[in-house]
Amino acid sequence: MLMDKLQYADVNNDIVRSLTVTGKRYYITLGISASLTLLCFFFPWFYQLYYGIGAAGMNHPGVWGTYLASFIFWIGLSHSGTLLSCVLHLTNSEWRKAMYRSAEAMTLFSLMVAATMVMVHVGRPWFIHWAAPYPNQMGMWPNFRSPLLFDVMAIATYLTGSSIFIYMGSIPDFAAVRDRTTGWRHHMYVLMSLGWRGTDTQWHRLNWAYTFLAVLIIPLAVSVHSIVSWDFAMSIVPSLHQTIFAPYFVVGAIYSGTAGIVTVMFVLRKYMNFEQYITKVHFDNLGKLLLVLSLIWTYINMLELFTAWYSGTSTEYEALKYKLFGYYAPLYWEMILFCAVAPLLLISKRFRTSYVPMLILSIAVNIGMYTERFLIVGTSLSRQYLPDAWGVYVPSLVEISILFGSLAMFTTMFLIFVKIFPSVSIYEVKETMHVPTKRPANRPDGEGAAQWQTT
Amino acid sequence: MSFFERFTSKWEKYRKPGYYDEFDYAWTMTVDLDSCTGCGACVTACQAENNIPIVGEKQLAKGREMQWIRIERYWEGAYPNARLSFIPMLCQHCDAAPCETVCPVSATYHNQDGLNTQVYNRCIGTRSCAVYCPYEVRYFNYNNHHWDTPLDQQLNPDVTVREKGVMEKCTFCIQRIRQAKDHAKDDGRRRVRDGEVQPACVQTCPTEALVFGNRKDPDSQVSKKMNDPRAYRVLDELNTRSSVVYLKKVDANG
Amino acid sequence: MANIDRRDFIKLVGAGSVSAGAGFVLAQSIKHPVEHLIPYPVPPEDFSPGIATWYNSVCSMCTAGCGITVRTREGRAKKIEGNPSHPVNQGRLCALGQAGLQVLYNPDRLIAPMMQTGDRGSNSFVQTTWDDGMSRVAERLTALREAGRGDRVCFLSDGTRGHLADVFSRFMEQLGSDRLINYDFAHPGTLYAANQHFFGAQYLPYYDLQNTRYLLSFGADYLGNWISPVHHGLGFGRSRDAGRGSRGRFVQVEPRMSISGAAADEWIPARPGTEGVLALGLAQHILASGAYAGEDLDSWTTALEPYSIEAVAEQTGLTEDTIGRLAQNFMYSEASLAIGGGAAANHSNGVDTLVAINALNYLAGNVGKSGGLMFNPAPAFEPKTKTRPAGYQAMAKFARDAAQGRIDVLILNQANPLHTLPAATGLREALEKIPMIVSLSSFADETTALADLVLPSHTYLESWGDDFPEPGVGFQLGSVSQPVVSPLYNTRATGDIILELAHRMGLSEAIPWSNMEHRLKDGWQELYESGSEDAPENDFEAFWMSVVEAGVWGKPTDAETLTFSVNREVIETIGMAAPEFAGDSESYPFLLHPYLSNSLHDGRGANLPWMQELPDAMTSVVYGSWVEMNPATARTLGLEEGDLVEVTSTEGSITAPILIFPAIMPDVIAMPIGQGHTEYGRYAKDRGVNPIQILAPKLESKTGDLAWGATRVALVATGRQAKLVKTGGVSRELGRDIIQTTGSAAPAEHHAAVTSIPIKVMPS
Ligand SMILES: Nc1nc2c(c(=O)[nH]1)N[C@H]1C(S)=C(S)[C@@H](COP(=O)(O)OP(=O)(O)OC[C@H]3O[C@@H](n4cnc5c(=O)[nH]c(N)nc54)[C@H](O)[C@@H]3O)O[C@H]1N2
C-alpha cells in the first residue's frame, strides 16, 4: 500500500546513503546551526553565568521567565515523540513506521535542551547536583516534598526510558547499516548494533522488550508533564493553583509535540529525500490528531477562564483580567488565534494533505504553544495576592537570544543524529511494503499486501 | 530498625502536632497598623543591619528592589475622601510555609524556634520559593552587589554578604536572636528575657508599631498584643499560619 | 505636668543602667580617644575582636537632636541605633538617622585639605597640607582683623548648637563680625515669631503628643520632618495605643496629604493660606459655645467676630458641618492640641496662622496642660552670642552684601545655601564676588564646589560635640557626642579647625581652648558647677565620664511655669491677612506645594544611597523627582504618570514627570524637596530637580522669612516621557482586605484569627 515502487534494497540504499553520503548543504546547515548554538546560546549563557541571572529580565515578582517557559516548551515538545511512537506501536498503526524514529529523536533532544534550560534558569547551576539524591558525608538530602525534585526524577526517568527505547528500536537498523558500510563507520556500527544477527530469538526478544517499554513509557510520559505542571499547580499563585493543570499540560505537550513532528517530517521529507516514505497519509493522520488535540486544549483553556471568573475572588479574577487585557494581552490573543482558531482548518482534508500549509500551521501551533508557556509563567506571577507587589516582567535580549539559541542547539543535535541513526526505520518501513516480486513494475495492485516480513 | 521504621518514626516526629511545643521559642512579631506611619525607618534599619545591598537606580527600574521589609501602601476612596494606609510587609515566618515545601534542596526550612530560615550556602537559585511565597517577601540576588569603598566598612560582620544566584529574605534578625541566646546562656538563664531580642526594624520603629518576642511566653509583650481583639493575619485564608500578626487599623472619623 | 516627664526620664534612665546620681546617667560605655587605626598588637582596653562595643553620641542629620548609640566592631562603626536613655527619641531613630553611617563611609567624602587651582567651580582642586591651608586662612583673617575689617568675614553654618556654636560665635566676636549665620531651610522661624508674639515665649514649647487625645495639625508634618519627628512618632504611637476608648485621634489640615496626613484619622484639604482662618473659626465656635471662661472674653469675642462658621466655610472651602464637627471634637476631647507648620506656616500670612493656632490652643485651655503644649525652660546651655538659626532674610541680606562686595571671606560649615535658597536670591552671582571662600564641609556640595580652599571636617561620628535640643522635652537636657571611630581621613573636627585658627591668629587669650574636647569639658564643668547639686560632689571627672558614657544628661527640674496673660493688644490684632501668592492665577494656574522629603530632608540626604533607595513613603518613588497632581486635574489636562511637564514660576522652570496623587487639591501641585543636586557626589549629582530653585522671593509679611508655600506655577506638557522608578505596584486593595480595619468601639467577641495560634505556657 505504501511506497509502491520501492524495493527492499532501495530502502536500505536510500537510508544508508542518508548516513554516508553527505552533501555540502548538510555541512553548511550544520555549520550554521552549530555556530548559532555557540553564538546565541552559549555566549549569552556564559555572560549570564558571569554576571548573574540579572542578565535576564527577571525581577520581583517576576522571578520566573522565559527559561522556565522554554523548559516547559521543550518538555512538551518531547512528548509526542516517544509517547506517540509508543501509542502507535501498541495500536499497530502502520503509518507510524516511517516517522517514529525521528519523532523519538525529537523527544530525546528536546529533553536534553529542556535539561539545559534548567541549568540556564537556576541561579547557581554549579551546585545543581544538590538537587539529586546522592549519598554524602553530611547527610544532606534534597527535599523530597518539592515538586521540583519530583521533576528532576521524572525527567531523568523519562530521559533514560526514551533513550533506551530509541536505541533498542534502532539495533536492527544499525546492523543493516553495519553490513553496508566500511571503515570507521563499520566499526562504530559493529559496536552499536550489539551483535545483532537477525535471528528469530533476537527478533522475538526485541519485539517483546520493545512492547514492554512502550507500555511503560506511556504512563511515564503522562506523569512527566503532570509533574512539570505541579511545579506550578502546587503553588498557591492565583491562576496557577489549578487542578486542571496536569491534564492541561499533558494535552498541551502532546499538542505541541505533534505539531513539532509535522514540522520535522516536512523537513526530513523535503531535505533528506524521504518523499517516498513520508507521504500525505502521515500528514493526514497527524492532522486529524492535531485537530482533536486542539479541541481538547481549547476546551481546557475555556475551562480555566470559566473557573477563574466563576470563583468570584479578586485574586483569580484580576489574574484573568490581566491575562486577557493586560500588558501581555496581545500575546494571549495571538495564542488563541494560533492554537484554537487556526487549527480548525484541519477539518478540511485538503488542508491536512497539503504539505506547506501543514508546515505553516504546525509552526504556528508551536509559536502559540510557546506563548502559552510564557504566559503561564509571565502573567501569573505579575498578579498575585498583594497588589502593591504587582509588577511586569519583560524578557531581556540575553533571554531571547538563548531561546533562539536553544532552537539552534536542538537543530544541531538533530543534524548530528541523522548522520548516525537511520532517521527512518529501515526494518519497519520494509514491514509496511509489499512482498517484493521479480518484476515490481508489473505487480498487480493488492496482491500480496499485508504480508509482514522481516529482513 | 528497618529503613521503613526509621522513616516513619522520623515522619511522625516532624508531623506530630505539638512537635514544636518542646522548644522554648516561637518568635513572633506584631505590627500595629493603627500606629505605623509608613516612615520607612524600619526599612533602612533592616538594610543597615542585614547587609542588604544598594542595587542602584537601573536595577530598581527593572523591579529588582531588595528590601526585606517593605512598606506597602493602599489608597482608598477618591479626593477629597482619599485615604492612604501603610502595611509593613516582611517574611511572615509561616508555620505552614509554602516556600519551604518547594525548595528542592531544603535551603529554606523551619527551625525549632519557628523561624523560616534561609541557608544561603545551600541555595541553588531556582527562585521557586519566591513564587510559592504569597507575601512576595523573598528577594533574589540577580547579580553580585558592590559597595563603593569605603561603604563596605559598614557591613555587619555577623551577617553574610550574599552572592549572585541566591535567594534572601527577612531572618527575624537571627543573628540577634543567636546573640541573646548566648548571653542568656552565659548568664545561666535557660531563656532570653522578653524584649532582649529586638530585630533592627523593631528596635528603631519610632511609633513602636512593631513588637517582637516569644509567643510561647504568655506574659511577653507580643503575646499580649496577639490577644488584642484587633489582631489578625494577612492572607489568613491561605492557612500559612504566619508568625507576623497585624493589629487592625482603627477607623475613627475625625 | 512636667513631673510626669521627669519621672519618665528617671525611669528610662534607671532601666538597665547604672545611675550615678539622679542628675545624670550612665548607659553603656565610654570611648577612649583612639589616635590610630586599631593597633592590633596592643589593642585598646575596650576592644576585643568579635565583640561589639557601643558608644553613645548624638545624631546630627537634622536639628531634632536624637541620641544615638553606635555599634562598633574592630574599630569600625557598624550600626546606629537610638540611645534608649535619650528622652528625645528613647531608642528610636528615623530613616535618615539610621543612614548616618553612610555619611561616615560615604565614598564621596572630602578626604584632605584642597585648594582650587582653576576657575571657581571648575573642580580643579589639588591637595594641600593642613598647615598650608590653615596659614592661608589665618593670614587673611588676621589681615582683615588688624585692618578693622573683620566684619567683612561671614561664617555660614547649618543649624549648629551647643559648644561648637559657642566656639563659632566667640571666634566671630573676636573678628569683630556679626555675620554668623546659622541657616537651615527647615528652621521654623515663623513659629518662633508667633510664639514670641502670642506667649512672649523665647523658646519653642513642648508639644505633648503622647497625652493628646485630639491633635489638629495645620500643615505640620510632625511625623515626617517637623521639628522632632521621632519624638512625635513616639507620642503618636503611644497616643494611638492608649487603649480602646481613649485612643488619640489625629486630624491633618493640608492641601496635599503628607505622611502625617495619611496617619491621621481625617485629612482635610483647606484652601492653602486659610489654615489660620479655620483655626480662628474653631476658636470662635468655642467662644460662642461658652466654653471659654477666661479673661478678656469681650476682646476675644470682638476679635473673632469675623470668623463665623459661615465666613470660615466660605474662605476655607470646607463645609460648615466639618468645621462644626472639628470644633466640637476639639473642645470636648479629653486633651486636645493644635499645631501648625509646613507650608501653612510659610505663606505670606504664616505668622498670622500660627498665632491663630496659639489662640485656638489658648481658648481651648490646652496651654500648660498635659496633652497640650507646655513651656520649655531655657536650654541648659546657649552660645555666648545667640546663634539661633537665621531665616531667609539674613541670607538675602548676606547675598545683597556679597553682591555689593562687602564680604571678603566666607567660611562655610556644612551649609549648602545654593541648594536650599531660591535662585532668585542671586546667591550664585553674589558668591562670585567674594574674594575668598573657605569650606569646612565634608562633601563637595554645590556651595563648596565654589570654594577656593577646602578644609574638610570630620563627620559627626568622628568628632566631639554636644547638643542641647531645642525645643526640649520639658526639662533641661544636654547630650554629648563622642568620636565613635578613629577619623577615616585627613580631616579635622570643625571645632578644632576654628580653635586652631584662633591660635594662629593670636586669639588664645579670648579663646583659650586647645581642642574641642577641651572646650566641651570646660563648658560642662561650668554646667556641673552651676547647678547639679545632685551630682557626685567635687568630682567633675566622674560626672563627665558618666555623661559621655550615657550620651545624655538631664536636669529634671520642674518645667518652666511661664506665667503669661495674653496681651489685650495681641487679642485685638488677631486676624488673618489674606494670603498673597507670587504669580497671577491666570498665567500661573497652580499653587506649588513644595515639601521636605521624608528621606532626603532638604537635600542633605541625597548623597546617601540608602536614602535614595528608600521608597518615598507616600508614592514609593526612588531616585527621582516628580510632580504630584490630582487625578481629576490630570484627566482634564490629559496627563498620565510619567509625562514630563515643565513647571514654570515667575522665576524659572524645572521639568519633572507627573505622578497621579489621589490626595491633593485639584489646583495644587506638589513636589518633594531634596533632589536636583548639581554636585554633592555620585548618588546625588544630576538626579531630579530642586523645586526650591524656582520659588519666588515672596516673603512672610511679619518676619521676612521666605513664604515657600506661596509660589504659583504654570504647567506645560513637554510631550516627552520619563520612567518614574517606583517600588510599589498597584496601590488599591481590590477588596482583598489586606489592611483590615475595625471600628473604635470594643468588639463583643474575641477575634478568631489569632486564637488559632497555639500559645503554650512555658514550662518553668
Ligand atoms: N571533616 C573535617 N575535619 C576537620 C577539618 C576539616 O576541614 N574537615 N579541619 C581540621 C582542622 S584544620 C582543625 S583546626 C580542627 C578544629 O577542630 P577543633 O579544635 O575541635 O575546633 P572547634 O570544634 O571549632 O573548637 C573546639 C572547642 O573549643 C571551644 N573554645 C572556644 N574558645 C575557647 C577557649 O578560649 N578556651 C577553651 N578551653 N575552649 C574554647 C569551642 O567552644 C569548641 O567547643 O578540625 C580538623 N578537622
Ligand SMILES: Nc1nc2c(c(=O)[nH]1)N[C@H]1C(S)=C(S)[C@@H](COP(=O)(O)OP(=O)(O)OC[C@H]3O[C@@H](n4cnc5c(=O)[nH]c(N)nc54)[C@H](O)[C@@H]3O)O[C@H]1N2
Ligand atoms: N567559617 C569557618 N571558617 C574557618 C574555620 C571554620 O571552622 N569555619 N576554621 C578555621 C581553621 S581552623 C582553618 S585551619 C582554616 C582553613 O582554611 P583554608 O586553609 O582556607 O582551608 P580549606 O578551605 O580547607 O582549604 C584551602 C584550599 O586548599 C585546597 N587544597 C587541598 N589540597 C591541596 C593541595 O594539596 N595543594 C594545594 N595547593 N591546595 C590544596 C582546597 O581545595 C581549598 O581550596 O579555616 C579557618 N576558617
Ligand code: SF4
Ligand atoms: S518604622 Fe514603624 S512606623 Fe515607620 S514604617 Fe516601619 S513599622 Fe511603620
Ligand code: SF4
Ligand atoms: S512569608 Fe513567604 S518566605 Fe516567609 S515563611 Fe511565609 S511563605 Fe515563606
Ligand code: SF4
Ligand atoms: S531559590 Fe534557593 S531557597 Fe529558593 S527554592 Fe530555590 S534553592 Fe530553595
Ligand code: SF4
Ligand atoms: S526582623 Fe530583621 S531581618 Fe526581618 S525585616 Fe526586621 S530587621 Fe529585617
Ligand code: SF4
Ligand atoms: S529625627 Fe532623625 S535625623 Fe533628626 S536627629 Fe532624630 S534620628 Fe536624626
